[in-house]
Amino acid sequence: MCNHSGKLMAWLDRELGSDEMVELERHIDACSECRSRLESYKQASATFDTYCDAVASAKTHRERVPCWVPVLTTTAAVAIAATLVFVLLRARVEPPTLPPAIRVQAPPPAAVVENVPAPSKPVQRHRPAAPAAAQIANWQPTARAIQISIPAESMFPPGAIPRGVNFTADLSIAADGSAEQIRLRPRLNKVERRQP
Amino acid sequence: MSGDSLPLALPLSRFATGTCEVTDLYRELREPLLRYLVCLGLSRDEAQDVVQDAFLSLHRHLASGGSQENIRGWVFRVAHNRARNCQGSYHRRFGEPLDLEVDAQLDETTPERVVLEREKFRRLGKAIALLSESERECLLLRAGGLRYREISEVLGMATSTVGDTIERAVRKLAEKCDV
Secondary structure (H helix, E strand, O other): OOHHHHHHHHHHOOOOOHHHHHHHHHHHHHOHHHHHHHHHHHHHHHHHHHHHHHHHHHHHHHHHOOOHHHHHHHHHHHHHHHHHHHHHHHHHHOOOOOOHHHHHHOOOHHHHHHOOOOOOOOOOOOOOOOHHHHHHHOOOOOOOOEEEEEOHHHOOOOOOOOOOEEEEEEEEEOOOOOEEEEEEEEEEOOOOOOOO | OHHHHHHHHHHHHHHHHHHHHHHHHHHHHHHHHHHHHHHHOOOHHHHHHHHHHHHHHHHHHHHOOOOOOOHHHHHHHHHHHHHHHHHHHOOOOOOOOOOOOOHHHOOOOOHHHHHHHHHHHHHHHHHHHHOOHHHHHHHHHHHOOOOHHHHHHHHOOOHHHHHHHHHHHHHHHHHHHOO
């Protein structure tokens, strides 16, 4: 083994004095054994650095993603999917409950003429209507309500409503000027029924 | 009034200067320190705790007017000693072999390259496990960017011994890994 080989790493790391650096550099130029050894040292050193980086990176990666995270994520996804399916199925089984005001608006056309005087009662659904909704459905126009005549042709296609039938909207106005409550009732053109 | 405020100015300005120095050093040394401590066998969280403690000590050291000579070696030495205590408290062997299962982190394109790198790392891991504790620590500190004089400060050995130890350790790795 060459006498200078014990200082190759120090030369590589520039840890020698300036005189020693110059002397060893000259020797390396002339000594093939030291050149070969220096090359293998460089490669081993670089591989060691890469290895340390990989170890640090691997540890960080493993610690940042604990083993229970995938299990927890899968469980959460299944729970969310089951909740969505349950909600969707429930929405399909239950018939949509229309607002009471709308139910009053759309009685069957034939029965409308026969039952014009009788105030329509809301159909009892599976769920009891909320107090506010029941109040709206049973609302009877007072003297302050405004009556608006609406031609049947403006709401229904031609032929859908028997001739001579039109509609009247009873509208109450709130203090701020907005429409507070509304009731739509059919009426005959020539024979106006008495109010119940 | 001006005479009353004068004595306060001196310690405050020195405190501010020390804070800037600690902040700059923290930016420079945080990652190398973490890598060194993790390669010594600490978990990432433990290593972060040790680094935080080390820089807190550095701040106190500078604030109390401590020596600023070889400050990088000082920080590594404090972290190294705390890592030893941490390892002892967790009843772990200090300087356990580096983790061999690093192939998952290889970011190579071709399967042949991945196989070659994996094999090289496997041989290197075995070779590192055969190094002595001081050889392994010297190499790790050198990989952290420390000069031989700073390594000697951390490990409490002569600078010439550090040079010999590093030369011997690298020679062993080169022979075992056949690189």
